[in-house]
Amino acid sequence: MRLLGWQHSNVTIRPRLIVISGLPGSGKSTVGRLLAESLERAAYIEADVLQHFVVAGLELADHNGISDEGRQQLSLRLRNACLLAKSYVASGFTAVVDDIVTGRRFEELVTALGGTEFEFVMLNPDFEVMKARWRRMGSPFAESWDWIDEEIQHDTPRIGLWIDSTHLTPDETLARIISGLDLEVAATS
Numbered sequence: 001m002r003l004l005g006w007q008h009s010n011v012t013i014r015p016r017l018i019v020i021s022g023l024p025g026s027g028k029s030t031v032g033r034l035l036a037e038s039l040e041r042a043a044y045i046e047a048d049v050l051q052h053f054v055v056a057g058l059e060l061a062d063h064n065g066i067s068d069e070g071r072q073q074l075s076l077r078l079r080n081a082c083l084l085a086k087s088y089v090a091s092g093f094t095a096v097v098d099d100i101v102t103g104r105r106f107e108e109l110v111t112a113l114g115g116t117e118f119e120f121v122m123l124n125p126d127f128e129v130m131k132a133r134w135r136r137m138g139s140p141f142a143e144s145w146d147w148i149d150e151e152i153q154h155d156t157p158r159i160g161l162w163i164d165s166t167h168l169t170p171d172e173t174l175a176r177i178i179s180g181l182d183l184e185v186a187a188t189s
Contacts, residue, residue: 015041015089017116018181019109021101021156022123022165023130023148024141030170031123032098035177043088047099050084051077075108082112089116103151119181120160123173124152129166 020032029046036044051058051073059070066074078099085095101109101120109118127149134142161180165173 014094015092016094017085017089017097017113017118018094018121019097019099019101019118020121020123020177021099023125023127023152024100024145025130025133025137025139026123026125027165027170027173028098028100028123031165031173031177032096034170034174036094036096038174038178039094041092042094042096043084045081045084045088045095045097047077047081047097050080053080074105078105078108079112082109082116085118086113086116100148101156102148103155106156121177121181122152122156122160122162123165124162125164125166 018035020028020035022028029048032046033044036042051060054073059067059073061070078101081097081099085097088095106120127146130149131142131145134145161177163173163176163180165176168176
């Protein structure tokens with residue numbers, strides 16, 4: 001697959017820790033995996049996968065919101081994602097973490113990383129467009145996830161790279177991330 005005149009495989013950069021956040025369904029997993037696959041040495045850490053390590057007692061958000069236990073489990077998921085990411089970076093890999101990091105969870109991210117430098121990317125598509133996508137998918141959350149968008153828009157620090165991905169393809173979003181993070185890209189053979 002070609003992107004902006006370069007082959008997006010085996011791209012060389014120094015090891016970094018990159019966190020990709022956004023609404024459910026905003027493209028975090030697709031773009032995060034594409035980014036990791038574009039790099040010479042990279043690990044892709046999908047927080048949803050870590051959450052499902054809990055095989056008994058798992059509490060997820062539902063159309064009524066999220067319980068205190070569910071919030072604690074999300075915090076655990078984020079801490080574990082950060083532990084894995086730091087381990088990969090220490091071993092010379094770029095780590096790409098995909099998680100919903102909004103509001104006070106951003107402070108949890110910073111704490112869990114314990115001073116480790118990181119790049120933050122927020123995929124920020126138009127909320128009404130996202131709700132329409134959720135309705136088309138038959139999601140029961142289409143009318144109840146307003147609180148996540150509120151946290152993104154009003155309670156999440158405006159640091160890092162914020163991308164309005166409403167009308168972007170995954171490859172176009174990837175190109176914006178690579179450009180916006182100044183990922184010293186150089187195709188290798």
